[in-house]
Amino acid sequence: METPANDPTPTPAQRALDALVVNTEDESALDTLASSEVLVPVPDDAMDEEAADPTAVALPVLEEPDGRPVVPVFTSELEMAELLPFVSRYRLVPLGALASQWPSDDLSLTIDGSSSHGLTLTSDGVRTLLARPHG
Template sequence: MDTPAHDHHPPTPAQRALDALAVNTEDQAALDTLAHSDVLVPVPDDEVDGEGADTSMLALPVLEQADGDPVVPVFTSEGTMAEQLPFVSRYRLVPLGALAAQWPDEDLSLAIDGSSQHGLTLTSQGVRTLLAR
């Protein structure tokens, strides 16, 4: 029996929350679920984990959107990350609420699952007000 090219796993709680927010952006239960979910933050392959590296610090990967605005991509599953960033093989698992609580003041958006069917992009203000819990 042939296995399908894409493994379709049941959606994670974070993906279900993203789906709920696509319907109702004010869904507090979905926002709470998302804020308490762990997300995968891509780590560039050229970043070294050498001796003396501060493991409590997290370098945010910043990509440029088509309109030139900076965005930090994070993902709710390895599969989604592999589909959208196939050149990235490493990541850190980070609680989304903790990431949001330390979000930089600059105008930096957060893309959760980017262009996937579950994708949600928040402005820097949205990250701090909606997810920092």
């Protein structure tokens, strides 16, 4: 049972994720998602200088049960706390900017991984779906 206290009004990014659960090719939802800022957890072992550098983002990499590396990002502090309650620092990063710099290896991206609207994209999916022209 959901209670209003634990279920705040969804952000535009969360509404976009909900739309993509229904239709993975929803261009409007993809545009909204790409232009949204996401919370990128700052790894505990990141130096303070790295965490403060606006031109570089240290990506936290988790390992999926099947061994694949994945970077978790979140649409809200509540979503982040549900999956990674131990994270104390994060950066707000435009998802489209993150996607345009995405490495070409097998690194996947998971948005709100523990939620019902969670979305996981392969490295190709991140670059083709989220690295959109801004304007």
